[in-house]
Amino acid sequence: MKVEFKKVTLLIALLALGFSFGIAQHDSPADRMEEEGHDEDAKELTTGDHAGHDEHNTELEHGESEEYDPVATVMHHISDANEFHVWKGVHIPLPVMLYAPEHGWTFGLSSMFHHGHTAVDGYVLNHGRINRVQDPSFPKGEVEVGHIEHHVEATPDGDSTDVYYVTHEGNEYKLDPPSTLDGGMMGGGITSFYDFSITKNVFTMILALIVLVLIFRAVAKGYRKNEGKAPSGIQSFFEPIFIFMRDEVTIPMIGEKHYERFQPFIMTLFFFIFFCNLMGLIPFFPGSANVTGNIAVTFTLAVFTFIVVNINGKRDYWEHIFWMPGIPAWVKIILTPVEILGLFIKPFSLMIRLFANITAGHIIILSLIGLIFVFGQNGASPGGASLGAVIGGAFALFMNFIELLVAALQAFVFAILSASYIGAAVEEHHHDEEAPHVAH
Amino acid sequence: MTEVLFLADLTVIKPDPGLIFWTTIVFILAWALLGRFAFRPIQEALKRREDDIQSSLDEAKRAREEMANLKAENEELLRQAQEERAKILKEAKEAKEAILSEAREKAQADARNIVNNAKEDIENQRLAAITDLKNQVGILAIEVAEKVLRKQLDDKSGQEQFVKELVDDIKMN
Numbered sequence: 001m002k003v004e005f006k007k008v009t010l011l012i013a014l015l016a017l018g019f020s021f022g023i024a025q026h027d028s029p030a031d032r033m034e035e036e037g038h039d040e041d042a043k044e045l046t047t048g049d050h051a052g053h054d055e056h057n058t059e060l061e062h063g064e065s066e067e068y069d070p071v072a073t074v075m076h077h078i079s080d081a082n083e084f085h086v087w088k089g090v091h092i093p094l095p096v097m098l099y100a101p102e103h104g105w106t107f108g109l110s111s112m113f114h115h116g117h118t119a120v121d122g123y124v125l126n127h128g129r130i131n132r133v134q135d136p137s138f139p140k141g142e143v144e145v146g147h148i149e150h151h152v153e154a155t156p157d158g159d160s161t162d163v164y165y166v167t168h169e170g171n172e173y174k175l176d177p178p179s180t181l182d183g184g185m186m187g188g189g190i191t192s193f194y195d196f197s198i199t200k201n202v203f204t205m206i207l208a209l210i211v212l213v214l215i216f217r218a219v220a221k222g223y224r225k226n227e228g229k230a231p232s233g234i235q236s237f238f239e240p241i242f243i244f245m246r247d248e249v250t251i252p253m254i255g256e257k258h259y260e261r262f263q264p265f266i267m268t269l270f271f272f273i274f275f276c277n278l279m280g281l282i283p284f285f286p287g288s289a290n291v292t293g294n295i296a297v298t299f300t301l302a303v304f305t306f307i308v309v310n311i312n313g314k315r316d317y318w319e320h321i322f323w324m325p326g327i328p329a330w331v332k333i334i335l336t337p338v339e340i341l342g343l344f345i346k347p348f349s350l351m352i353r354l355f356a357n358i359t360a361g362h363i364i365i366l367s368l369i370g371l372i373f374v375f376g377q378n379g380a381s382p383g384g385a386s387l388g389a390v391i392g393g394a395f396a397l398f399m400n401f402i403e404l405l406v407a408a409l410q411a412f413v414f415a416i417l418s419a420s421y422i423g424a425a426v427e428e429h430h431h432d433e434e435a436p437h438v439a440h
Numbered sequence: 441m442t443e444v445l446f447l448a449d450l451t452v453i454k455p456d457p458g459l460i461f462w463t464t465i466v467f468i469l470a471w472a473l474l475g476r477f478a479f480r481p482i483q484e485a486l487k488r489r490e491d492d493i494q495s496s497l498d499e500a501k502r503a504r505e506e507m508a509n510l511k512a513e514n515e516e517l518l519r520q521a522q523e524e525r526a527k528i529l530k531e532a533k534e535a536k537e538a539i540l541s542e543a544r545e546k547a548q549a550d551a552r553n554i555v556n557n558a559k560e561d562i563e564n565q566r567l568a569a570i571t572d573l574k575n576q577v578g579i580l581a582i583e584v585a586e587k588v589l590r591k592q593l594d595d596k597s598g599q600e601q602f603v604k605e606l607v608d609d610i611k612m613n
Contacts, residue, residue, distance in 0.1 A: 079451040080459060097458075129451075180454035188454035196458040205466045215477030223485035228492065242482060263483055264475030272470050296459035302554045304467060359452055379596060 068373040074366040076288040078359060081200045082127035083110040086285045094203055098123060100132060100193035119143045124166050126177060131175035132191040133166060138173050187303055204289035205316060208275040226304040249402060253419035258426045265308055269301065270415035281400065293358035295351065302347035305418040313425040337407030344420055350414055357410045361403040
């Protein structure tokens with residue numbers, strides 16, 4: 001067991017290293033660019049870029065937040081967005097699909113909002129994200145709008161919350177953020193509209209899908225072409241990963257008898273998460289989206305695992321949940337609710353683990369880059385900015401390597417745990433094995 | 441600096457229904473496309489290849505075993521052949537010796553026979569010669585006796601002389 005674990009760990013490390021070479025090439029120019037660029041640009045960036053960033057949205061906020069706000073910047077960068085910010089003033093517009101129950105559907109491109117200067121049917125682009133004016137008196141169609149104001153308001157529960165207002169012809173209109181499904185627990189909730197746009201995250205996911213399909217089509221083609229021969233090219237690169245996933249994940253977790261049925265699902269999970277993680281580590285277009293660090297994505301993936309596990313649950317699986325055999329009845333009364341809770345806690349832990357790991361990694365790297373602006377004292381100290389660039393850059397480079405490991409590791413963990421849940425669902429217990437099984 | 445509520449700003453923890461919708465679609469697409477066109481064919485191809493390799497290895501092992509068996513058999517055959525050869529050689533030698541000794545015995549026997557025959561012949565001839573001699577002596581004696589008798593009739597001294605001479609002659613013989 002210990003040897004097995006060692007082997008697994010070693011292979012994960014190798015896997016991560018193997019990929020790090022491919023990504024390091026993408027990564028290093030950006031890092032260098034950032035490290036070198038920030039030395040001279042530090043002043044310009046803090047006053048120019050950051051402010052320039054905000055200028056699209058509001059001059060008032062620009063005025064009040066002249067200073068660099070590290071938390072807000074990091075939160076802005078890990079958030080989903082309706083347009084792809086490439087660099088200063090260059091945005092790639094993304095398709096917009098919005099639904100407000102009282103208004104119906106609105107389609108278009110995010111460029112129609114002119115980075116916050118134009119409202120379309122009451123929709124406004126606020127910090128890259130579409131918000132909506134609920135007030136019915138706000139004019140429909142394309143309207144020039146003024147600044148977006150930011151207020152911190154007290155909620156009825158005594159907490160404070162961010163509220164944004166758009167100004168139009170001297171009036172202030174409250175902005176609704178898109179609906180979220182947290183039921184207000186995380187400060188969100190159902191608002192006056194739903195955002196079904198191809199956001200930055202959706203765009204990156206689709207890109208990951210296309211890349212995956214292209215790569216694995218080539219790999220699969222290799223198997224047709226090299227039938228009865230040694231693998232070659234891209235096929236020989238992915239074959240060890242595929243075989244590793246099969247021999248260390250699907251076969252031991254699901255079992256020799258059933259693994260073939262679930263292998264495509266586990267492989268899709270692994271490679272999809274892995275590619276999304278890697279795309280998130282590319283610091284510029286077409287990467288940089290925090291896909292797997294968004295709870296909506298990890299929630300959906302965990303739900304897929306939940307559905308696959310419970311659809312395939314055998315009699316033994318349900319018996320072990322509702323009426324665990326081989327233990328006294330009074331223990332069963334305690335155990336059954338625990339097992340039923342466990343049914344949901346398992347995918348919930350999958351969701352939180354991936355989300356927290358990826359988001360945390362992004363926050364750390366962004367914070368380290370943010371050191372440049374913090375040390376630069378908002379442009380007042382170019383020397384401090386240089387120091388920040390050197391220290392932040394070095395640590396960010398280090399973190400990037402850690403994140404490469406995490407990208408592979410978290411994809412692997414998600415896949416292996418999903419496989420083990422599936423394995424538990426399809427496993428058929430033999431009665432002579434039940435006694436030691438319960439003893440655990 | 442604006443006071444910001446950390447958690448409220450952390451939009452990534454608020455599940456966006458649009459993102460859930462698109463993730464569902466993209467993941468189902470990925471699952472369907474990759475499963476159908478990549479993962480299933482790959483896993484089948486891998487299995488086929490592994491079975492192939494396994495069966496080739498098994499076959500090689502079997503062939504090796506067969507070879508070993510064959511070799512053992514050959515060695516056994518060779519050993520048997522050598523034994524046979526040694527046996528045949530031994531038999532041949534024995535036969536040769538038997539023939540030789542037989543021939544020698546026969547030759548000796550023949551030689552003995554010949555010698556015996558020769559001895560018998562010699563004996564016979566000696567006997568014949570003796571008989572002949574006896575006959576001759578008899579004849580001579582008769583002749584002598586005849587002549588003596590004749591001389592006796594002529595002269596008594598002469599007769600004596602003559603007998604005497606004859607006797608000397610006989611003695612000389």
